[in-house]
Amino acid sequence: MNLNDLKIFEAVAETGSFTKAATMTFTVQSNVTARVKSLEEEFNTKLFLRTSRKVELTAEGMILMEYCKQIQHLMEEAKHTIQSAEHIRGSLKIGCIETTMALKAPEIYRVFEEKYPDVELEFKSDTRNSLILDVLNYRLDAAFVSAPINVNGLEKISIKEEQLVILTSSKGPQLQTLLEKEPLKIVVFDEGCIFRERLESWLSHKGILNYKSTVVNSIEGIINFVEAGWGISMLPEEIVDEHYAGRKIKNYRLNRQLGTMNTVLVFRKDGPRSRALQSFINMYL
Numbered sequence: 001m002n003l004n005d006l007k008i009f010e011a012v013a014e015t016g017s018f019t020k021a022a023t024m025t026f027t028v029q030s031n032v033t034a035r036v037k038s039l040e041e042e043f044n045t046k047l048f049l050r051t052s053r054k055v056e057l058t059a060e061g062m063i064l065m066e067y068c069k070q071i072q073h074l075m076e077e078a079k080h081t082i083q084s085a086e087h088i089r090g091s092l093k094i095g096c097i098e099t100t101m102a103l104k105a106p107e108i109y110r111v112f113e114e115k116y117p118d119v120e121l122e123f124k125s126d127t128r129n130s131l132i133l134d135v136l137n138y139r140l141d142a143a144f145v146s147a148p149i150n151v152n153g154l155e156k157i158s159i160k161e162e163q164l165v166i167l168t169s170s171k172g173p174q175l176q177t178l179l180e181k182e183p184l185k186i187v188v189f190d191e192g193c194i195f196r197e198r199l200e201s202w203l204s205h206k207g208i209l210n211y212k213s214t215v216v217n218s219i220e221g222i223i224n225f226v227e228a229g230w231g232i233s234m235l236p237e238e239i240v241d242e243h244y245a246g247r248k249i250k251n252y253r254l255n256r257q258l259g260t261m262n263t264v265l266v267f268r269k270d271g272p273r274s275r276a277l278q279s280f281i282n283m284y285l
Contacts, residue, residue: 089118095143127192185231
């Protein structure tokens with residue numbers, strides 16, 4: 001077995017086809033078949049289920065696929081570490097929830113770039129659960145997500161505690177009056193957003209189950225819809241006060257249990273870390 005065998009194995013798993021895998025790895029189908037057969041003999045197990053339509057991983061194949069990801073990641077880290085023996089360089093992929101991406105990522109980038117100009121920093125915005133999976137599956141080096149979190153294979157550093165608030169239009173009725181209407185209208189991000197989850201939990205706690213959701217994909221959109229009276233929403237108080245203080249919206253504080261959000265930086269426990277990633281982590285220690 002060698003690294004090329006594993007690359008061919010990964011290509012078959014990703015494409016579901018020996019023919020497509022041959023094209024992807026710039027070889028012929030007979031070589032793909034031979035390399036996969038060699039791996040199956042070495043591990044003494046079937047790695048793929050072959051049908052007339054497609055090729056799928058067996059349970060054992062899925063296990064090997066996870067190790068392939070780790071091996072590939074370690075090789076990349078070894079390359080970056082060796083090449084940057086004198087200077088910290090390389091690339092990092094960092095995940096953020098929407099509010100962090102929109103309002104905090106530029107400052108994070110500025111501070112890190114001043115210290116480590118030879119490191120390429122890339123940000124990705126997504127929901128909390130998707131970001132966690134991306135870190136576990138080596139698609140992200142680290143991610144800023146909301147606590148609590150207790151996931152095997154991840155370490156975390158506490159970053160910041162924030163206060164969440166309910167938002168309503170200052171041109172409309174008081175919050176209590178809005179809550180008495182049916183259906184209540186709420187303005188939220190898509191499923192998986194921590195602010196949406198907290199708002200729905202708060203409504204459930206109050207016994208409000210009949211509400212209509214308007215889904216938008218930006219903080220600015222939420223502020224615009226709330227200000228126009230389309231519904232209520234929930235966001236961090238700091239963001240509203242710092243960036244939208246002049247807008248016609250009202251803030252309502254929540255109790256500490258539902259109103260407090262702790263942001264943590266998560267990253268993998270296993271394997272050596274690149275100097276670039278360790279430098280990024282050190283900024284928050």
